[in-house]
Amino acid sequence: MTEHAMTNPTVGSREAGEDSARSLPMILFGVVAAIVAWIALAPFVMLIYSSLAADKDKLPYESTTLSLDNYVAVLADAKNLDLLGATAAFAIGSTVIGVGLAVFFAWLIERTDIFARKFLFVAMLTPMAIPSMIYAMAWIQLCGPNNGLINATLTNMGLGFIQVNVFSLTSMIVIQGVALASHAYLLIAIAFRNFDSSFEEQAFMCGRGKLATVFRITMPMLKPALLAAGLFFTVVALETFDIPIILGLTSHVQVVSTQIYWSTHPESGRLPEYGAASALGAVLVVIAYALISLYTRATRDAKRFVSVTARGFRPRPIPLGAWRWPLFGVAMLFVVVAVGLPLFILIWRSLLRFYQYPSMKALQALSLNSYYAVYNDPDIPKVLANTFTLSVGSAGFVTLLAAAVAWQVVRGSADAGWRRALNRLAFFPQSIPSVVVGLALIFIYLWLPIPVYGTLWIMAIAMVTRFLAYSTGTIIAAQMQLSAELEEAARVCGAGRAWTYLRVVLPLVTPAMMAAFLWVLIHIVRELGLSLMLYTLQSQVLSTKIWLLWENGRVADACATGVLTVAGLLLLLSAPTIFRGARGIWRAAFGT
Amino acid sequence: MRNGIAAAFAALALSAGGVRADDTPRSLYEQAKQEGMVSVWSSLDVEMQQAQLKVFSRKFPGLRIEAFKIPPAAAIERAIAESRAGRVTVDVMDTNSGYLQLVFDRDLARPYPWGKVFGVPDDLVLYDNRALAIGHYDLPISYNTDLVKPGEIASWEDLTQPKWKGKFMLEARGFGLAILAQEWGEEKTVSYIKRLVANRPIITQSASPTMDGLASGQASAAIGAIGGRIQKLREQGAPLDWARVGPIPAQVVTVFPVVGAPHPAAAKLWSWWWTTPEGQKTFYDEQGYGLLAGPGANPRGQEMKEKGLSIVFETGKVEEGRHNLEIVSQAIGGLK
Known part of the structure; x- marks a missing residue:
């Protein structure tokens, strides 16, 4: 306490109050940063340590030798140049396709008066609910070389000279891109929804056409969300392995993620090669770090992207006029090819004990036996309860944490350097291979006296780690669209920081939080790699159950469980629409 | 004295293994x-x-x-x-x-x-x-009975013939082929795999998709499916069987x-x-599993014996087994 304060108790208490008001945001920053650091640094430290631990057939914490051998092996191997080339083609190609499709559909559904917007919204999100492994398998059933539905149908029609080769880099890129579109859509749609149409109206009044307005006004204003999506999904495409491993083996196309998969799923008699996998993972972290630096630089001047101001905003749809039917046709074509056909194969496969090409004979063999088997499975009630608890709890926590991170990064009162560091820290876990995250968690929670090992809690920590980056990216992009004027206006009216956040900011970022929550929830339900490393008999979840059925040769039962999972997730996605519809019917019937 | 020390060490070793001198099935x-x-x-x-x-x-x-x-x-x-x-x-x-x-x-x-x-x-x-x-786990050649007649595959060499080009599946790690390398030797095994790969197989990442793909007609034959599982699926109505072709590798x-x-x-x-x-x-x-050889051999093991099909069991020499797996998976080429 200063001398002045000591002689004047009133001034002293006011200064103390101001100090405390100044220090509270810093304490909050410290708490958020500490939680993120705990989540992100544990796997990061394990990644670096295991990339240096060189002993073969030893786990990283058993190793007694540290060296740069793994990095030398990764960087000096000439084959890895081909690997990086194929990886870049795969990641960039699929991201361009995925984000491109997502932007098109987000604009179409959120910003125009296209037909059946709610149907297209749900259809767009459907592939996200299908586990990637099953999605890739469905494409083999569709475009396989010997009896794929599309190829066989073309042959039966006398068009055998036209055949789709599903086992190629091009197919991998296209199928991954189509799968990514569904994921990217959710992130990008929020930005389109929050867009103030008065900007577009002003452009129209100045004589700009619709297309010019999209490219000169809409897209530049949405740069943070588009860059966030491009960045995030490039990293996702870098580390995703389901589709490359299933489609790339036959054509001998390897990417970094499949190399990591094989290193950590060794042949008989070996332990996972964490050294090689971690060195490759560290390379991915460097690439991710470079990408996020680019993103930070590109979105440095946050004011340029503000579309939600204190003057109000109106997300009014653009009339498509004569383009309404053709664009609806394009949208439906995508829905049929990317959603309808794989879903049909999944349902078809669940009704047959063994796959048959659609025919009268196959129709006679259809049965609901697999669904009965799932219904009668004694594990299912526990599996459903675990999946619900894990997905809702972890998605809820990670969304709240991401909102806190977003607030600190965009509006926090800490030094800009610290805020950038927090942003990067939250992004790190995304580029760390799942198996390394799992290993780090097993190691930490076996040694620490925190009783979470072997329970749902350790899986929840894993899921929060895995999906923090996506949630943070989504909510930061939404936060950047909000003008600081909104909060300043509230403060002028005498509102405190907490009140302003809860009553002004939170309602405006809630759509982004809901989108992040749904995305994370769906991905937790699908997530397999981490769950397999951490689950026990007591903590089985749907993804491990589907894996067990698949591995045990009960493919129809696995597909039936997959169909029911997709149906459940679609019901969840449609819940707001169903709720609004039911409320409308209730009001029409009872007038209340 | 020396006997006493030896007895003490023996007792220590037994206790380390969790054994008591009076262990019986009943007491356990x-x-x-x-x-x-x-x-x-x-x-x-x-x-x-x-x-x-x-x-x-x-x-x-x-x-x-x-x-x-x-x-x-x-x-x-x-x-x-x-x-x-x-x-x-x-x-x-x-x-x-x-x-x-x-x-x-x-x-x-x-x-x-x-x-x-x-x-x-x-x-x-x-x-x-x-x-x-x-x-x-026996790993014979297996086939789809709707597409292949019994006896149509008469040897391992058959799958290298043009007739089977693009029509068979090969599990990427080649567990069975690595066991066969114990009998065939490295050179013959690698040469065989190169000819197999030149015949454009569909390469799969594990046994389960191999068996499902075979049952669904994606391919006519496969290397890498497990015999016991093929038999169980056949009993459930799948159009699958295993070729009575030796030698049969077994883990x-x-x-x-x-x-x-x-x-x-x-x-x-x-x-x-x-x-x-x-x-x-x-x-x-x-x-569908169990022992394939010895007095307690299961019916499939007995059939192999009756038909004179030799079985090559996975080596107990760990380094040899690892080496064989490495050369086989590299020769298949899907992994690295």
């Missing part, structure tokens, strides 16, 4: 009842194992069994972490013998006098009494109690029970 069962349960980490189909669990529970009432499926490498990795942290939660693990060296290197399995206590035949007691053989499935297990007596009872005629019969009836 009494101890197991006190323990109440046994926790099993299995690479086998635990859902199909339910019938086996019931038979075991009828034989040894008062014991609860918690079994869950986990891939062998992940199971060993977890067991190592638990052991180092002094918090072992697993009692028994089963795995193919290729992984056992990792277990022995970390002292997770110790010798136990299986023959003396339970009368387990010598040929089933492996690695200085540290593990028991409970079955084999050895083993079971061992984990050192530091919370329920050691129950672990020993469970491990031993697999080797009994009752355990073997339920193993074969429920999962």
